[in-house]
Amino acid sequence: DGGITQSPKYLFRKEGQNVTLSCEQNLNHDAMYWYRQDPGQGLRLIYYSQIVNDFQKGDIAEGYSVSREKKESFPLTVTSAQKNPTAFYLCASSSGQGFYNEQFFGPGTRLTVL
Amino acid sequence: KNEVEQSPQNLTAQEGEFITINCSYSVGISALHWLQQHPGGGIVSLFMLSSGKKKHGRLIATINIQEKHSSLHITASHPRDSAVYICAVFYGGATNKLIFGTGTLLAVQP
Numbered sequence: 001d002g003g004i005t006q007s008p009k010y011l012f013r014k015e016g017q018n019v020t021l022s023c024e025q026n027l028n029h030d031a032m033y034w035y036r037q038d039p040g041q042g043l044r045l046i047y048y049s050q051i052v053n054d055f056q057k058g059d060i061a062e063g064y065s066v067s068r069e070k071k072e073s074f075p076l077t078v079t080s081a082q083k084n085p086t087a088f089y090l091c092a093s094s095s096g097q098g099f100y101n102e103q104f105f106g107p108g109t110r111l112t113v114l
Numbered sequence: 115k116n117e118v119e120q121s122p123q124n125l126t127a128q129e130g131e132f133i134t135i136n137c138s139y140s141v142g143i144s145a146l147h148w149l150q151q152h153p154g155g156g157i158v159s160l161f162m163l164s165s166g167k168k169k170h171g172r173l174i175a176t177i178n179i180q181e182k183h184s185s186l187h188i189t190a191s192h193p194r195d196s197a198v199y200i201c202a203v204f205y206g207g208a209t210n211k212l213i214f215g216t217g218t219l220l221a222v223q224p
Contacts, residue, residue, distance in 0.1 A: 042118065042200070042214030088155060099204050099212040100145055105157035 002027045004106035006091050011111045013078070013085070021076045021109045023091030029104070031097050032074035036060060037088040037108075046089075049074055050097040078111065086113045117141070118215040120201050126221045133188040135218045137201030140182065144206035148175050148186050151198040151217065160186070160199075191222045 004025045013019045025032065031050045035043040045058030049068040063082025068074050074093075078085045089109045094101040119138045127133050137146070148160040161168050161175040163184070168175050172191075177184040188195055198217040205211045 040216060042216050043202075044214075045212070090155075090157060092157075099210060100162075100206065102147070102159045102162055104159065105149075108155040108157075110155070 004091060004093055004104055006089075006106035006109050008109060009107065011109055013111060013113050015113055016080045018077055018079050019111065021078065021089055021091075021111070023074045023076065023106060025072055025074075025091075025093045025104075025106075027093055027095070027104060028071070029093035029095050030071070031094045031101070032068065033092040033094075033103065034058075034064075034066065034074070034076045035090045035092065037090060043090065046076065085111055087111060117213050118201055118203050120199075120215040120218050122218060123216070124219045124221075126223065127191050129192055129222055129224050131191050131222075133191050133195075133220065133222075135186045135199050135201075135220070137184045137186070137203075137215060138182060139203045139213075141205070142179075142182070143203045145204040146177055146184050147202040147204070147212075148184075149200040149202060151200060153197070157200070188220075193222045193224050196220055196222050 007022045033048040034046040037043050044060050046064050047066040049055035052071050055066050055068050065077045091106040092103040094103045117140050121136045145164045147162050149157050151157045163177050172189045174187040198219050200217045201215040203213050
Protein backbone atom coordinates (compact mmCIF):
# COMPACT_ATOMS: atom_id res chain seq x y z
CA ASP A 1 0.00 0.00 0.00
CA GLY A 2 1.25 3.46 -0.86
CA GLY A 3 1.28 6.08 1.81
CA ILE A 4 3.16 8.10 4.39
CA THR A 5 4.43 6.67 7.63
CA GLN A 6 5.56 8.60 10.67
CA SER A 7 7.32 7.22 13.68
CA PRO A 8 7.07 7.10 16.54
CA LYS A 9 3.38 7.77 17.21
CA TYR A 10 4.16 9.12 20.68
CA LEU A 11 7.46 10.60 21.79
CA PHE A 12 8.57 11.89 25.13
CA ARG A 13 11.58 14.11 25.51
CA LYS A 14 13.40 15.63 28.40
CA GLU A 15 14.20 19.31 28.25
CA GLY A 16 17.51 19.97 26.56
CA GLN A 17 17.42 16.88 24.35
CA ASN A 18 17.26 16.79 20.59
CA VAL A 19 14.81 14.33 19.05
CA THR A 20 14.26 13.23 15.46
CA LEU A 21 10.85 12.46 13.99
CA SER A 22 10.76 10.11 11.05
CA CYS A 23 8.69 10.60 7.89
CA GLU A 24 8.79 8.16 4.99
CA GLN A 25 6.67 8.05 1.84
CA ASN A 26 6.44 5.49 -0.95
CA LEU A 27 4.20 7.59 -3.19
CA ASN A 28 7.13 8.78 -5.32
CA HIS A 29 6.22 12.35 -4.43
CA ASP A 30 8.68 15.15 -5.05
CA ALA A 31 7.52 17.52 -2.32
CA MET A 32 7.38 16.90 1.41
CA TYR A 33 6.26 19.08 4.30
CA TRP A 34 6.36 19.28 8.09
CA TYR A 35 3.55 20.92 10.03
CA ARG A 36 2.96 21.58 13.68
CA GLN A 37 -0.53 21.50 15.20
CA ASP A 38 -1.38 23.11 18.55
CA PRO A 39 -4.79 23.19 20.24
CA GLY A 40 -6.96 26.00 18.94
CA GLN A 41 -4.58 26.86 16.11
CA GLY A 42 -4.39 25.95 12.47
CA LEU A 43 -1.56 23.85 11.13
CA ARG A 44 1.64 25.83 10.77
CA LEU A 45 4.40 25.05 8.31
CA ILE A 46 7.83 24.27 9.77
CA TYR A 47 9.87 23.24 6.73
CA TYR A 48 9.22 21.99 3.25
CA SER A 49 11.22 20.36 0.50
CA GLN A 50 10.28 20.45 -3.15
CA ILE A 51 13.12 18.23 -4.35
CA VAL A 52 15.86 16.02 -2.99
CA ASN A 53 18.77 17.87 -1.38
CA ASP A 54 16.81 21.09 -1.12
CA PHE A 55 14.50 22.49 1.56
CA GLN A 56 13.08 25.83 2.68
CA LYS A 57 12.02 27.28 6.00
CA GLY A 58 8.36 27.67 6.70
CA ASP A 59 6.70 30.07 9.09
CA ILE A 60 8.02 28.57 12.33
CA ALA A 61 11.40 27.01 11.49
CA GLU A 62 13.30 28.28 14.53
CA GLY A 63 14.47 25.42 16.73
CA TYR A 64 13.94 22.79 14.04
CA SER A 65 16.15 21.23 11.36
CA VAL A 66 15.52 18.88 8.45
CA SER A 67 17.35 16.94 5.76
CA ARG A 68 16.26 15.54 2.43
CA GLU A 69 18.95 13.11 1.32
CA LYS A 70 16.49 10.66 -0.22
CA LYS A 71 13.27 11.29 -2.11
CA GLU A 72 11.25 9.09 0.22
CA SER A 73 12.53 10.44 3.53
CA PHE A 74 12.24 13.82 5.26
CA PRO A 75 13.21 13.59 8.95
CA LEU A 76 12.59 16.47 11.33
CA THR A 77 14.86 17.18 14.28
CA VAL A 78 13.44 19.14 17.18
CA THR A 79 16.40 20.77 18.85
CA SER A 80 16.83 22.04 22.37
CA ALA A 81 16.53 25.55 20.94
CA GLN A 82 12.81 25.00 20.33
CA LYS A 83 11.27 26.67 23.38
CA ASN A 84 7.87 25.00 23.32
CA PRO A 85 8.15 21.73 21.41
CA THR A 86 5.15 19.92 22.89
CA ALA A 87 2.75 19.56 19.96
CA PHE A 88 1.35 17.23 17.33
CA TYR A 89 3.62 17.00 14.26
CA LEU A 90 2.31 16.08 10.84
CA CYS A 91 4.29 15.19 7.75
CA ALA A 92 2.78 15.48 4.28
CA SER A 93 3.79 15.00 0.66
CA SER A 94 2.51 16.03 -2.75
CA SER A 95 3.24 14.90 -6.27
CA GLY A 96 3.75 18.40 -7.60
CA GLN A 97 5.92 21.17 -6.29
CA GLY A 98 4.03 23.94 -4.59
CA PHE A 99 1.12 24.30 -2.23
CA TYR A 100 -1.53 24.21 -4.94
CA ASN A 101 -1.31 20.44 -5.12
CA GLU A 102 -3.23 17.99 -2.97
CA GLN A 103 -1.22 16.96 0.05
CA PHE A 104 -1.23 13.50 1.57
CA PHE A 105 -0.69 13.40 5.32
CA GLY A 106 0.91 10.91 7.63
CA PRO A 107 -0.69 9.77 10.91
CA GLY A 108 1.32 12.23 13.00
CA THR A 109 3.69 12.12 15.96
CA ARG A 110 2.67 13.53 19.32
CA LEU A 111 5.71 14.97 21.08
CA THR A 112 5.62 15.73 24.78
CA VAL A 113 8.42 17.43 26.65
CA LEU A 114 8.71 16.30 30.24
CA LYS B 115 -6.93 37.98 13.18
CA ASN B 116 -6.64 34.61 11.43
CA GLU B 117 -6.66 34.96 7.67
CA VAL B 118 -8.99 31.96 7.48
CA GLU B 119 -12.12 31.85 9.62
CA GLN B 120 -14.26 28.77 10.06
CA SER B 121 -17.71 28.53 11.56
CA PRO B 122 -19.02 27.03 13.64
CA GLN B 123 -16.10 25.95 15.81
CA ASN B 124 -18.15 23.10 17.22
CA LEU B 125 -21.20 21.37 15.78
CA THR B 126 -23.36 18.58 17.13
CA ALA B 127 -25.89 16.95 14.83
CA GLN B 128 -28.26 14.01 14.85
CA GLU B 129 -27.69 11.21 12.41
CA GLY B 130 -29.34 11.98 9.09
CA GLU B 131 -29.14 15.75 9.38
CA PHE B 132 -27.81 18.01 6.63
CA ILE B 133 -24.65 19.74 7.83
CA THR B 134 -22.96 22.92 6.63
CA ILE B 135 -19.51 24.14 7.65
CA ASN B 136 -18.35 27.55 6.51
CA CYS B 137 -14.97 29.02 5.63
CA SER B 138 -14.22 32.68 4.98
CA TYR B 139 -10.95 34.25 3.96
CA SER B 140 -9.75 37.80 3.76
CA VAL B 141 -7.96 38.24 0.43
CA GLY B 142 -8.01 36.68 -3.00
CA ILE B 143 -6.78 33.12 -3.25
CA SER B 144 -5.79 30.65 -5.95
CA ALA B 145 -7.41 27.57 -4.44
CA LEU B 146 -9.06 26.22 -1.31
CA HIS B 147 -8.70 22.81 0.32
CA TRP B 148 -11.08 20.98 2.62
CA LEU B 149 -9.48 18.40 4.91
CA GLN B 150 -10.84 15.90 7.41
CA GLN B 151 -8.95 15.05 10.60
CA HIS B 152 -9.98 11.89 12.39
CA PRO B 153 -9.91 11.55 16.19
CA GLY B 154 -6.61 9.68 15.97
CA GLY B 155 -5.03 12.67 14.26
CA GLY B 156 -4.65 11.51 10.67
CA ILE B 157 -5.68 14.00 7.99
CA VAL B 158 -7.33 13.21 4.68
CA SER B 159 -7.76 15.63 1.82
CA LEU B 160 -11.42 15.87 0.78
CA PHE B 161 -11.52 18.53 -1.91
CA MET B 162 -9.45 21.11 -3.67
CA LEU B 163 -11.39 23.74 -5.57
CA SER B 164 -10.81 27.10 -7.16
CA SER B 165 -14.33 27.75 -8.44
CA GLY B 166 -17.84 26.36 -8.46
CA LYS B 167 -18.77 23.12 -6.79
CA LYS B 168 -17.46 19.61 -6.29
CA LYS B 169 -19.25 16.51 -5.03
CA HIS B 170 -17.94 13.24 -3.69
CA GLY B 171 -20.45 10.82 -2.25
CA ARG B 172 -22.36 12.62 0.51
CA LEU B 173 -19.93 15.53 0.59
CA ILE B 174 -20.36 18.72 -1.41
CA ALA B 175 -17.98 21.66 -1.45
CA THR B 176 -18.75 25.05 -2.93
CA ILE B 177 -16.74 28.22 -3.30
CA ASN B 178 -17.74 31.80 -4.09
CA ILE B 179 -14.63 33.66 -5.13
CA GLN B 180 -16.29 37.08 -5.15
CA GLU B 181 -17.60 36.67 -1.60
CA LYS B 182 -14.40 34.94 -0.40
CA HIS B 183 -16.41 32.12 1.09
CA SER B 184 -16.60 28.35 0.87
CA SER B 185 -18.97 25.81 2.35
CA LEU B 186 -18.69 22.10 3.01
CA HIS B 187 -21.98 20.23 3.12
CA ILE B 188 -22.61 16.72 4.40
CA THR B 189 -25.89 15.12 3.41
CA ALA B 190 -27.49 12.32 5.44
CA SER B 191 -24.86 12.64 8.16
CA HIS B 192 -23.60 9.55 9.96
CA PRO B 193 -21.66 9.05 13.21
CA ARG B 194 -18.62 8.05 11.16
CA ASP B 195 -18.57 11.62 9.80
CA SER B 196 -17.55 12.79 13.29
CA ALA B 197 -14.19 14.51 12.83
CA VAL B 198 -12.53 17.90 12.61
CA TYR B 199 -13.02 19.56 9.24
CA ILE B 200 -10.29 21.98 8.22
CA CYS B 201 -10.30 24.63 5.53
CA ALA B 202 -7.00 25.73 4.01
CA VAL B 203 -6.49 28.47 1.44
CA PHE B 204 -3.69 28.69 -1.07
CA TYR B 205 -2.22 32.06 -1.88
CA GLY B 206 -0.33 31.69 -5.13
CA GLY B 207 2.14 33.89 -6.94
CA ALA B 208 4.91 35.42 -4.91
CA THR B 209 3.12 34.56 -1.66
CA ASN B 210 2.94 30.81 -2.33
CA LYS B 211 1.51 29.91 1.07
CA LEU B 212 -1.10 27.57 2.43
CA ILE B 213 -2.99 29.00 5.42
CA PHE B 214 -5.07 26.69 7.59
CA GLY B 215 -8.20 27.43 9.55
CA THR B 216 -8.54 26.20 13.12
CA GLY B 217 -11.10 23.58 12.18
CA THR B 218 -14.72 22.70 12.94
CA LEU B 219 -15.29 19.84 15.37
CA LEU B 220 -18.30 17.83 14.21
CA ALA B 221 -20.02 15.23 16.35
CA VAL B 222 -22.83 13.25 14.78
CA GLN B 223 -24.93 11.41 17.32
CA PRO B 224 -26.85 8.23 16.48
